Structure formats: C-alpha cells, structure tokens
Amino acid sequence: MxxxxxxxxxxxxxxxxxxxxxxxxxxxxxxKKILHIDSHQWYGGAEAAFSLQEAKTWVEGIQHELExxxxxxxxxxxxxxxxxxTDAPKLSYPRAYSLALAPQLIYxxxxxxxxxxxxxxxxxxEFVAIGxxxxxxxxxxxxxxxxxxxxxxxxxxxxxxxxxxxxxEDVFADTTLDLNGRRKLMKFLRFIAxxxxxxxTWQQHASKPFPEFLEQQFGIPVAIQSPLIALxxxxxxxxxxxxxFALSKIATHLRSIGVFGRGFGAVIPKWGGxxxxxxxxxxxxxxxxxxGAYAAEEESQDGADSSFKIKLSSDGRVSTRWLVGDVEDLxxxxxxxxxxxxxxxxxxxxxxxxxxxxxxxxxxGSLFPPVAEGSPxxxxxxxxxxxxxLCTAGSEEISQNHSPVYIQVHSNDTGECPKGQSVLYTxxxxxxxxGLQLLTNAMTGLLAAVEEDPTPIALxxxxxxxxxxxxxxxPPHTLHAVNNxxxxxxxxxxxxxxxxxxxxxxxxxxxKRIMGDEVDDASFxxxxxxxxxxxxDEDDDDLG
Amino acid sequence: xADSTGAQAPKPSSSVKLVLLGEAAVGKxxxxxxxxNNDFQENKEPTIGAAFLTQKCNLPTRTxxxxxxxxxxxxxxxxxxxxxxxxxxxxxxxxxxxxxSSLTKAQHWVAxxxxxxxxxxxxxxVGNKFDLANPSSSSAAEGExxExxExxxxxxxxxxxxxxxYADEEALLFFETSAKTGMNVAEVFTAIANAIPETSLKGPRxxxxxxxxxxxxxxxxxxxxRDNVGAKEGCxx
Ligand SMILES: Nc1nc2c(ncn2[C@@H]2O[C@H](COP(=O)(O)OP(=O)(O)OP(=O)(O)O)[C@@H](O)[C@H]2O)c(=O)[nH]1
Ligand SMILES: [Mg+2]
Numbered sequence: 001m002x003x004x005x006x007x008x009x010x011x012x013x014x015x016x017x018x019x020x021x022x023x024x025x026x027x028x029x030x031x032k033k034i035l036h037i038d039s040h041q042w043y044g045g046a047e048a049a050f051s052l053q054e055a056k057t058w059v060e061g062i063q064h065e066l067e068x069x070x071x072x073x074x075x076x077x078x079x080x081x082x083x084x085x086t087d088a089p090k091l092s093y094p095r096a097y098s099l100a101l102a103p104q105l106i107y108x109x110x111x112x113x114x115x116x117x118x119x120x121x122x123x124x125x126e127f128v129a130i131g132x133x134x135x136x137x138x139x140x141x142x143x144x145x146x147x148x149x150x151x152x153x154x155x156x157x158x159x160x161x162x163x164x165x166x167x168x169e170d171v172f173a174d175t176t177l178d179l180n181g182r183r184k185l186m187k188f189l190r191f192i193a194x195x196x197x198x199x200x201t202w203q204q205h206a207s208k209p210f211p212e213f214l215e216q217q218f219g220i221p222v223a224i225q226s227p228l229i230a231l232x233x234x235x236x237x238x239x240x241x242x243x244x245f246a247l248s249k250i251a252t253h254l255r256s257i258g259v260f261g262r263g264f265g266a267v268i269p270k271w272g273g274x275x276x277x278x279x280x281x282x283x284x285x286x287x288x289x290x291x292g293a294y295a296a297e298e299e300s301q302d303g304a305d306s307s308f309k310i311k312l313s314s315d316g317r318v319s320t321r322w323l324v325g326d327v328e329d330l331x332x333x334x335x336x337x338x339x340x341x342x343x344x345x346x347x348x349x350x351x352x353x354x355x356x357x358x359x360x361x362x363x364x365g366s367l368f369p370p371v372a373e374g375s376p377x378x379x380x381x382x383x384x385x386x387x388x389x390l391c392t393a394g395s396e397e398i399s400q401n402h403s404p405v406y407i408q409v410h411s412n413d414t415g416e417c418p419k420g421q422s423v424l425y426t427x428x429x430x431x432x433x434x435g436l437q438l439l440t441n442a443m444t445g446l447l448a449a450v451e452e453d454p455t456p457i458a459l460x461x462x463x464x465x466x467x468x469x470x471x472x473x474x475p476p477h478t479l480h481a482v483n484n485x486x487x488x489x490x491x492x493x494x495x496x497x498x499x500x501x502x503x504x505x506x507x508x509x510x511x512k513r514i515m516g517d518e519v520d521d522a523s524f525x526x527x528x529x530x531x532x533x534x535x536x537d538e539d540d541d542d543l544g
Numbered sequence: 545x546a547d548s549t550g551a552q553a554p555k556p557s558s559s560v561k562l563v564l565l566g567e568a569a570v571g572k573x574x575x576x577x578x579x580x581n582n583d584f585q586e587n588k589e590p591t592i593g594a595a596f597l598t599q600k601c602n603l604p605t606r607t608x609x610x611x612x613x614x615x616x617x618x619x620x621x622x623x624x625x626x627x628x629x630x631x632x633x634x635x636x637x638x639x640x641x642x643x644x645s646s647l648t649k650a651q652h653w654v655a656x657x658x659x660x661x662x663x664x665x666x667x668x669x670v671g672n673k674f675d676l677a678n679p680s681s682s683s684a685a686e687g688e689x690x691e692x693x694e695x696x697x698x699x700x701x702x703x704x705x706x707x708x709x710y711a712d713e714e715a716l717l718f719f720e721t722s723a724k725t726g727m728n729v730a731e732v733f734t735a736i737a738n739a740i741p742e743t744s745l746k747g748p749r750x751x752x753x754x755x756x757x758x759x760x761x762x763x764x765x766x767x768x769x770r771d772n773v774g775a776k777e778g779c780x781x
Binding site: 276 | 765
C-alpha cells in the first residue's frame, strides 16, 4: 500500500462535488494514480444530500462560516408542535430523509445520462420521472379580459394551478384558452420543433426579451405566456430572458418528452438528486478525508517531471502532477474571472438565489397525475409562480414585478422523505428577507391551491442563499506561484433547476488535459462491464 | 474467480446485493477476503469509502451471485451507509467478540436496517474473531494485541449466548466466525443465500429495486424505452 507522502500522484482531486466526482469516474479506468480527498464529512460538495441531522450540522457550519461562502444565511425552522395531539402530523426519524442541495432535474437528452450508461454506473442508480409543470394563478390577480387569449371563465375566487400543456393534444384540450389562444400556441409549438431551421423568425430577436418575441412574432399575449416561460426554468424576470435562451430551453424540454417513456421528459436520481450520482462516481476511485479547511498550498515546483508538492492540512505534503478542484476548494479567487462558466459564460454565470427545502405533511398527490398510460408514475413536479402572481413583503396586494419563484415538489417515491410526506424545493432570485417572504408566500399559495383538508403544513424547513461564485472580493487563499496549467480549476456549482450540460464539457476538458494524447473524445467514459470480475475490483490506488 | 472453470450447469442464477456493516476493525473486509479469495491478512488496512466485490455461491438448486458492498466502519464514513444498504437483499452486521462496544454498534445498525432497508432484507449477525476466544486455538492472539487485549486465556468480551439471544429476538441469522481460520465464513454466506426468499430473486439485473412493487413501478429505465413508448408526443425528432 502506498503511503500518501511517499507516492507521486498523477492527480490530486479535491472535493467530491458533481464535477470532481465525474472526473474521478472518467479517470477511474486509466492507470493514473489518483488521490481523491474531501474536507467534509459527507460526499457531494454543493450537490450533497442530507438527513435532518446532517442538514442541521451543515446549517450550523454555514452560520459559523466554516462552509464555503457559496452558501450563506442558512437557517433552520422547526414549527412548534402540539404534542398532546397524537395524530398530528410528525416528522419521521432523521435518516428517513435525504434532502438534496441540488435537486436538479435532468432532461432525457442530457449527455450526463448517456455517459452514466456508457460508463456502466447507471446500474447503481435509480431514476424517477418529473411529471407535470404547473403555473400558479393567484385569486388576487386581475382576471383576463376578453381578448387576451384566455377563455372567459368568469371570476375565480381562489388560487389555482394550471397544468402546462406538454403536447399539441394538451393544448387542444386546454379549456383555459380560447380558440384564438390555442391556435397561436399551436403555431408556436410547431415552430419550436424546428426553430433552428427557421432563423428568419427569431434571429433578430435572439438577444431581445422573449415576451416581446412571443407577442410580435406569434401574437401570443402576455396573459398566456406563463406556461411557456415556466419551461425556461429561468429565475430571471421574463423581460430579462433572451429569446435565444428561452427557445433552446423550451425546445430541450419538448424534445425530451417521450425519450424514456410517454408524457415526461425529465428525470431525477432517486435518494437525493445529484448527490447520488456524485457518490456512485466517487466509488470508482476511493475517497479519503482531509479534515482541514483548505486543500492545498503550493510548496515547490519540480521542473524535471513537472510535478509539484501541495500541503494537505491533515496529511502533510503530497507530490502530484495535477491538482483539480473547484474555485472554493482551491481558493483560486484570482482565477474566477477566466475559468468560471463553461461555454457561453457572459452574464449567466453569477446566479444568486434564495433557496429553501421544506418537508410537508402531505403527499400532495394531486400534483402528480399520471402522465400517460404505461409510463412510470411521476415522482416530481415543477410549480412556476410568474411575476405578478404573489404578494411581496408587507403587502396584501399582488406585486406586478417580483422575481418569479419555482418550486420543485418531490414525492416520497424520490426516496427523499417517508410515505405520507413530500419535499418542496424553492428557488427565487430575490435575496434577503424579501426573497424569503416571497418563498414563504409561494409555498403558502401552493399548499392552499391543492385544496386538501386539512391544509398541509410545513414540518421542517431550511433556508439559505446560494451563489454560483464568490460574491465577495477577497478569497481567503491564493496559489499565486503555482504552475497554473497543472492546476485545473473547475467552475463552482450554481443554483440551477436543471442539470447544465456545460458541466460535462468542463469535465471532459479536464480529462483530456490530464490524459493528453492518449485519448480521443469518443472514449470519454465508455467502459466495459466489470460485473464478471470476482475479487476486489476497486482501484487500488486509494490511500488505504 | 472461484466459479469460472466449473461447467455451466443450467441452474437458475440470480444476483443478491449484500452489504457489510459494523464498527471499524471488526473484520468485515477480512470476512469478505476469506469468502472471495480464501485469504487472510494480519494487518489489513481500514477500508476507505467502500469496496465492491462479487462472488458466486452454489446452492443445490440455484446459483447466487453475491454483489458485495464492504463498507468502511470508521465513523467519518457512516453517512454513506444508506446508499449501500438501500435495496440490499441481505446484510451482514459484524461485531468483534473481543470488543463489547462493537455489539452495541451492531445493534444500532440492525435497528437502522429494520427501519430503513427493504422490508424483506435478510440480516445476519456475525461475531467475528472467534479464534481469539478459545485460548487453545489462538496461539497468535498474543502477538496481535487486538484492541490492547492481552493476558491469559480468553479475550472474549461478549458471550455467544448474549448475542444469540438478541439475534433470536430480532429474528436474525447468527454465527460466530473467524476470518483468520476461516471458521464458519462460507456457512454465513450459504445461510444467507438459503434464507433469501425465492420470490425476491430475479434475473442478474433487476435485483436492485427489490424494496417493493411501488418503487419498481416509478423507476425510469434509461437503457431502453418501455415497450409501449410512442414518440409522437411532443417529441419532434
Ligand atoms: N485474530 C483475528 N483477527 C482478525 C480477524 N478478522 C480480522 N482480523 C484483523 O482485524 C483487523 C481489522 O480487520 P478488517 O477486516 O480490516 O476490519 P474492517 O471491519 O474491514 O475495518 P474497517 O474497514 O475499518 O471498517 C485486521 O488487522 C485483521 O487482520 C479474525 O477473525 N481473527
Ligand atoms: Mg474494511
């Protein structure tokens, strides 16, 4: 067994977030010596999944600033229970929960799913379907006028959820639209199926607001745009969503439907979102712990074999040819401008969101109607609260320009909570107390709109803010003197609602740099089955 | 590859996911190594994360292929355990008969499995390091200095009867073993193989997701479309 210090490692991989874990998987069948370490007690970094106990520890870590500043303002809420009422809904034991920091949905055509299959780790995972998308309509919102595309259904006195049509048949059957509205939506759906081939229709709108495009090119009035905007999964107000972005997101959504079964197009890994993928990928390389706060400090550089020494806080010094981590872990604040955001990284990179995770006392069954005969029953749903559907802090009136809110609802089929309960994951770009108020209002609205008696209640909640990069100027640590092209700095995680395939590109790039000329793209994460091997088939380049 | 040379009898074969749990250094990896490679190491290093191994077990009427997840006993890996015991059809919960705290830890694992794992999971409680118990057969015991146990005679801290009574109460299989001498090791795995209900056995795949019809149903298959997929909906490609 190699000792840590005595070994020249080919790669020191720092952190077990989704990117590092996928890279560990990609490198796992190479003959590289890999030291994979994490400073945390849990796997998954910003993509971890927690039991209630672990969530509490995590929140306390953030409060005491032990965690990366990517997460901020975390708090826990345990509504008071009246224990004399024995049949009052209760939390189950802490490990009955596996709450996801990154409950990202994965579209059927994502490269991630393809690679999980080709690398054979998919067999160790389970996926469940995201079924319906819903748009929340507030009772307080002004009702449609006669020529806005909505059907004249009289005044509605309560808030409601409208199911987003996912096919032309759905649009046709949608009674909330008048004939004119249906016809326009159909036209748009026909266009988007092949929008790349019709640049004349949209190219001049590419970087302009999507709502204007819908109105000008398709005559779709603002009143019936929400279902389409819901599919973009963007946290921005509609006026800031570009046409190009929206078209590609909506097309991805629609083109994914039917790939793994009728009526749904997105899946999530069971048992806690991306965490599960990170863990399975990590297993390809054993992972050791490094209990210090920071990964590495450049120590010396040895020109001859282009290796360098790094200092681990717990295990002394190790020599390596490559060091890989993310911005937070490596403390490479100075590199953030250049290396953040794979692909198109203009303004979309610095996403900051208010988040909450709430365990609810009801399975919320009405949000998971069967999507199609023969398809698996959905375990997740997305609820969209458009701008102009919620009240903001201190007001009883609907605010017309608050940030949109998304809630991902996960049933107990996701394995994240026990039977009889469900988990709400909320997202909004509004920060601070107004953001939290908005999230609370959205949840209250949702729980009222499902019309259950008694109204479901929150049993447990955590709130926090998450940013995709450091908001503060000064990173605590720098690695100025280091040979930069041997340090690979992966972008940090962002509070996205869906998995971003740019992550795969980052990982593939890192893999290619490390492997050099030995490899071509086609062999990325393509592995033989090793099921028939008996005996220990873990890589033995762990740190035993 | 214990089995690869044997003539392939047309016996039905099925996979069984098995997980090993227990305090650090009780001998989980050693038991697996004995079972899979018929080998033993005096100073085995602690497991990091978990190790995956497979081994076949021939029963008179069928072949069971164990997919074994050997987890790390060190506390810092404890939060990983659920992902290994989920969907497991069998668990080996190991303690060290020379260390009292290890039975307590084992009991915690059993309780957690009973609450959290698949309802039909077969659990075996295993008291390892039997060779250290019997002075006449543990000539190497003094050299080992297990947990600082030394002195004359019996290093045993947990009477077999105590553990057996607990196992009976919880309806667990129970064995005392020695990974070092090999005593009872194969027997544990055979007993587990025999105890897995026929109905929960499936073909080589599908073994996962045993935990009930309902979960099986909600599962999305990524490797092939369901029989009746029609691509007409929404899918424009
Ligand atoms: N005398 C004796 N020693 C044993 C026996 N089984 C294991 N050991 C020794 O106990 C020590 C720990 O064994 P491991 O198999 O690594 O224990 P483990 O449960 O896998 O430990 P972790 O991986 O840290 O959870 C090693 O030094 C083994 O040689 C046994 O049956 N008898
Ligand atoms: Mg071990």
